[in-house]
Amino acid sequence: MNAGSEDAGTQVHDVASKANDRMRSSHDIKASLAIANGFSQALELALDDLQDSYLSIVNSVDNVPASKLQLLKQHDNDCRFCLGRLSSSLQQLKTRIDQCDALKDSSHAPDEQDDAA
Amino acid sequence: MTNHTCEAVCSDFHSIDLILLDDDKLTLEIVSWILKGSAISNHLFTDPGLAMDCLKNNTPRILVVDYYMPGINGVEFLEKCVADQNLTNTDKFLCTSTVPRGDSLSVMQQLGVQLIEKQVICDRSTLFKLVDQKLVSKQT
Numbered sequence: 001m002n003a004g005s006e007d008a009g010t011q012v013h014d015v016a017s018k019a020n021d022r023m024r025s026s027h028d029i030k031a032s033l034a035i036a037n038g039f040s041q042a043l044e045l046a047l048d049d050l051q052d053s054y055l056s057i058v059n060s061v062d063n064v065p066a067s068k069l070q071l072l073k074q075h076d077n078d079c080r081f082c083l084g085r086l087s088s089s090l091q092q093l094k095t096r097i098d099q100c101d102a103l104k105d106s107s108h109a110p111d112e113q114d115d116a117a
Numbered sequence: 118m119t120n121h122t123c124e125a126v127c128s129d130f131h132s133i134d135l136i137l138l139d140d141d142k143l144t145l146e147i148v149s150w151i152l153k154g155s156a157i158s159n160h161l162f163t164d165p166g167l168a169m170d171c172l173k174n175n176t177p178r179i180l181v182v183d184y185y186m187p188g189i190n191g192v193e194f195l196e197k198c199v200a201d202q203n204l205t206n207t208d209k210f211l212c213t214s215t216v217p218r219g220d221s222l223s224v225m226q227q228l229g230v231q232l233i234e235k236q237v238i239c240d241r242s243t244l245f246k247l248v249d250q251k252l253v254s255k256q257t
Contacts, residue, residue: 038239
């Protein structure tokens with residue numbers, strides 16, 4: 001009898017522990033995504049500052065070769081293109097994580113109830 | 118990085134706008150970056166002990182605590198804070214993307230702690246909106 005109730009207690013503990021691990025894992029992934037989004041925003045603002053700075057320098061200097069200016073603008077565009085793709089990728093990742101969470105919720109909830117019972 | 122993220126020693130009692138406790142250094146770095154140059158006074162901590170020491174000398178208008186931390190979870194930390202300090206005028210937030218279950222949830226309700234997702238504090242516009250709302254509501 002005691003061994004049986006201990007087993008049941010251990011099972012309930014395992015289920016609770018697994019649920020806690022799942023919650024922590026989900027929390028950590030979403031936290032990392034939030035941080036990546038934050039730095040992506042920060043990078044965009046830093047790029048704006050950089051653009052303001054280089055344009056003011058370019059405008060204050062006479063005879064900047066057109067080819068150099070073109071190159072500068074091309075690098076700027078490349079950075080912004082990559083940043084845009086990075087933002088899209090993060091958004092896609094968020095959507096997929098939300099979908100996974102929804103799937104987990106629908107598939108795990110009955111299991112936990114069954115296990116606990 | 119501002120000097121507020123370096124586990125500041127808070128020796129003089131005063132009121133500040135925001136105290137954040139999160140064991141994740143990257144979270145502190147992005148929040149620090151967002152608040153850089155703003156008028157929002159803040160102390161950011163990764164160490165719960167140092168955050169607790171700071172709270173002895175500072176009453177923040179907003180206190181944000183991460184839920185999952187090594188050694189002590191956010192609810193346990195907030196429970197200890199409320200027992201030791203007068204935080205009745207502080208808006209207390211628990212930062213997590215998942216709703217705590219069981220005991221933690223009922224303790225949170227007793228303490229008047231609100232849930233907040235990490236994306237809110239890592240996003241420039243939502244963090245400023247949150248701080249503005251809370252600071253304005255304190256003044257009116």
